[in-house]
Amino acid sequence: MREGTVNYMRAVQRxxxxxxxLPALYSSxxxxxxxxxxxxxxxxxxxxxxxxxxxxxxxxxxxxLQSAKLVSVPVLVQNKAGGNQNLAPVYINQHKADPHYLxxxxxxxxxxxxxxxxxxxxxxxxxxxxxxxxxxxxxxRNDSPIKSMRDLVARLKAEPAAVSFGLVSxxxxxxxxxxxxxxxxxxxxxxLKLVVFKTNAESSTAVVGGHIQAVVSSVSAALPQVEAGxxxxxxxxxxxxQPGKLAQVPTMREEGMxxxxxxxxxxxxxxxxxxxxxxxxxxxxxxxVVVTPEWKQQLDQNSVSSEFIPGEAFRKWLVxxxxxxxxxxxxxxxxxx
Numbered sequence: 510m511r512e513g514t515v516n517y518m519r520a521v522q523r524x525x526x527x528x529x530x531l532p533a534l535y536s537s538x539x540x541x542x543x544x545x546x547x548x549x550x551x552x553x554x555x556x557x558x559x560x561x562x563x564x565x566x567x568x569x570x571x572x573x574l575q576s577a578k579l580v581s582v583p584v585l586v587q588n589k590a591g592g593n594q595n596l597a598p599v600y601i602n603q604h605k606a607d608p609h610y611l612x613x614x615x616x617x618x619x620x621x622x623x624x625x626x627x628x629x630x631x632x633x634x635x636x637x638x639x640x641x642x643x644x645x646x647x648x649x650r651n652d653s654p655i656k657s658m659r660d661l662v663a664r665l666k667a668e669p670a671a672v673s674f675g676l677v678s679x680x681x682x683x684x685x686x687x688x689x690x691x692x693x694x695x696x697x698x699x700x701l702k703l704v705v706f707k708t709n710a711e712s713s714t715a716v717v718g719g720h721i722q723a724v725v726s727s728v729s730a731a732l733p734q735v736e737a738g739x740x741x742x743x744x745x746x747x748x749x750x751q752p753g754k755l756a757q758v759p760t761m762r763e764e765g766m767x768x769x770x771x772x773x774x775x776x777x778x779x780x781x782x783x784x785x786x787x788x789x790x791x792x793x794x795x796x797x798v799v800v801t802p803e804w805k806q807q808l809d810q811n812s813v814s815s816e817f818i819p820g821e822a823f824r825k826w827l828v829x830x831x832x833x834x835x836x837x838x839x840x841x842x843x844x845x846x
Contacts, residue, residue, distance in 0.1 A: 544736070544786035547609055550583040553777075555613045556597035558590040558708040562811060564730040565803065566640075566775065567613040569807055570798055579794045590707050593678050594618070595627045598778070602633060606782035611637065611791065614778045616771060619680040619834045624680040625845045631831065636824035637788055638795045642772040642814045643727040645686035645746040646758065649672075650716055650778035651739055658744040658764035661723065662694045665701075673702040673721040675712030680843060683835075686746035686761075686770030687725045688841050693766040700839060716740060727773050728755065729811035746770030754812045771834050774816070776823065785820075792819035 557563045561574040564586070570582045587598040594617040604610040612634065621627040626739055649655050655672075656662060665672055676683050688698035705723055709730035715721045717739045724731065724740070732754065736738040742758045745751060748769050750760060761768040777795060779788065796805055799817045808815050818826050838844050 515815075521678060545608070545784065545790050547580050547582045547790075549609055550585060550613065551580065551609045552585050552587050553613055554597045554601055554609050554714035554765075556585045556589060556615060556617070558710075558767035559588045559837045560710055560794075561708045562727065563613055563615065563775065564588060566807065569687055569803060570795070573798045573801055573803065575669060577797065579797060593621060593626055593705075594681070595621055595629065598627070598629045598631075598634065601778070601780050602749045604780050607630045607780055608690065608783040608791070609781055612778040614776050615682070616773050616834065617678050618778075620678075620682060620685065620829050621840065623835050623838050624843055626680060629821065631778075633781050635781060635783045635788060636820065636827055637777040638792045638794070638820065639816055639818040639823045639826060640775040640799065641775050641808060642816045643649065643729055643775065643811075644751065644772060645683045645725060645770045646728050647687065647743045647750055648713075648716065648724045648726070648735065648740045649722065649743060650719065651741050653722065653741075655722070655743065658759070658761065658766065659688070661743060662691075662696065662765075665691070665696055666706050669696075669700050670702060673704050675704050675706055675715050675721045676726065677709055677712065679703060679705050680838075681723045681773050682773040682834075683727065685837055685841065685843070688810050688839060688843070689770055690744075690746060690761045690766045690768040692841060693761070693768045697777060702834050711739065732811055747772075751812065753809070771830075771837055774830065788820050792823075795819070 544821065553567045555563050555567045567586050571586050573579050574584050581844065589600050590840060594615065597620055598612055598727060601610050601612045601834060618631045622630055631730060643673045655661050674687060691698050709726050712724045716724045731742060744761050744764050745758045746761050746769055777791065796817065799815060
């Protein structure tokens with residue numbers, strides 16, 4: 510395992526330890542209630558299209574904030590898809606110091622910055638809370654002659670142009686995972702045929718229709734088609750086999766590639782300049798969201814790992830995760846000189 514990936518997982522553990530040390534953060538409602546509360550409609554901004562996993566999770570947050578009366582103002586979900594997920598963070602920071610705008614962020618905010626695809630720096634936004642970590646999988650149509658990652662590698666070596674990969678962001682965590690795996694297999698990642706879609710649903714439709722041969726996506730995005738029997742998973746970029754629905758999916762390492770990728774985290778970021786009291790209000794509210802049966806059911810349904818880390822602990826976690834992501838991208842030659 511790459512040293513950076515080890516550090517990344519240690520950062521998760523340290524973040525969780527920090528949560529346990531926070532003084533009565535979730536048991537005492539007075540801390541947030543005594544300070545700031547939302548005064549107008551709140552927007553949760555999603556960097557991907559409607560109907561995808563990110564959208565579903567953001568709307569679950571929206572519904573819980575309102576149904577549990579954690580806020581007394583309307584909560585809206587806005588999808589700002591496009592621009593390789595750059596539109597949403599830029600939109601958030603057009604509302605500097607306004608805590609009524611929240612970004613449902615993915616790790617692509619790192620990769621866009623590191624690859625020079627965006628001038629928006631993640632560190633200019635306010636860390637509110639880490640919510641979950643997803644892993645990358647490679648899927649093919651259920652009747653594909655490609656039966657394993659080893660088969661995929663053999664086909665690419667024999668005929669590089671024979672396989673097109675669908676994904677939703679060039680240079681994002683899923684792209685990094687397949688690039689890392691292919692390099693470990695002796696294939697130049699720059700030779701891969703990539704087809705970028707606006708949503709994971711579109712890429713899944715394309716592979717089922719035979720327009721592309723494989724999809725590189727998060728586990729949660731891949732599961733609906735897998736469970737419908739139209740696609741199947743070849744391998745997962747994770748440090749070890751995952752439980753439950755993923756128990757039969759081999760890791761890249763098991764398939765002969767020393768690659769674990771960069772976990773595709775999801776978290777909430779606010780605009781630059783919001784106050785500690787405002788961050789505390791939102792992290793406290795989200796702490797209540799992530800313990801609801803509905804949230805846990807959605808994570809189980811999508812085989813996603815819950816990793817809740819609030820506020821300042823999340824900010825420190827982001828620094829280490831960013832450094833690890835940059836290290837992987839540097840190893841793969843994806844950092845501009």
